[in-house]
Amino acid sequence: MSEQNSQPVVNTEPDLSKPPGPNMVRVTFLPEGRTVEFEYGSMPYEHHGKPMSFLDVAENFNIFLDHACGGSCACTTCHIWVKNGEKGISEAEDDELDRMETAADVQLSSRLGCQAVITGPGTYVVEIPSWNRNYVSEGKPLALAESKS
Numbered sequence: 001m002s003e004q005n006s007q008p009v010v011n012t013e014p015d016l017s018k019p020p021g022p023n024m025v026r027v028t029f030l031p032e033g034r035t036v037e038f039e040y041g042s043m044p045y046e047h048h049g050k051p052m053s054f055l056d057v058a059e060n061f062n063i064f065l066d067h068a069c070g071g072s073c074a075c076t077t078c079h080i081w082v083k084n085g086e087k088g089i090s091e092a093e094d095d096e097l098d099r100m101e102t103a104a105d106v107q108l109s110s111r112l113g114c115q116a117v118i119t120g121p122g123t124y125v126v127e128i129p130s131w132n133r134n135y136v137s138e139g140k141p142l143a144l145a146e147s148k149s
């Protein structure tokens with residue numbers, strides 16, 4: 001990864017009918033269907049989860065992905081399902097695999113958003129499971145409700 005700059009190179013209106021440009025990372029967060037695109041290595045680290053994790057990306061773009069433990073692999077609130085791009089994502093380490101054993105609704109594509117790291121340019125699609133969305137719809141945290149308005 002190249003050195004990170006203070007000014008990320010972001011494509012605010014990606015053309016979804018075309019693949020991302022050279023050295024660009026495109027991430028879609030379902031079910032909102034919100035897509036962000038940025039140059040690989042240009043995004044500042046916001047200290048939530050591992051650098052270039054899906055939680056890190058979400059935090060940089062003000063997309064709500066719960067992270068009760070602050071991204072330290074000590075909860076499962078950042079549980080995501082990887083729908084596309086798995087080959088470009090880091091392998092789960094033992095502590096993540098151990099933690100996932102306590103998660104609800106685990107699937108083969110399950111990862112912890114704070115631990116799954118994007119390792120290169122490309123297209124990635126992840127979904128926040130319904131139980132996590134239900135948690136949000138029951139009134140907390142407020143951040144998602146505000147971002148949806």
Ligand code: FES
Nearest residue numbers: 067069073075114
């Ligand atoms: S935020 Fe707690 S494990 Fe990811």
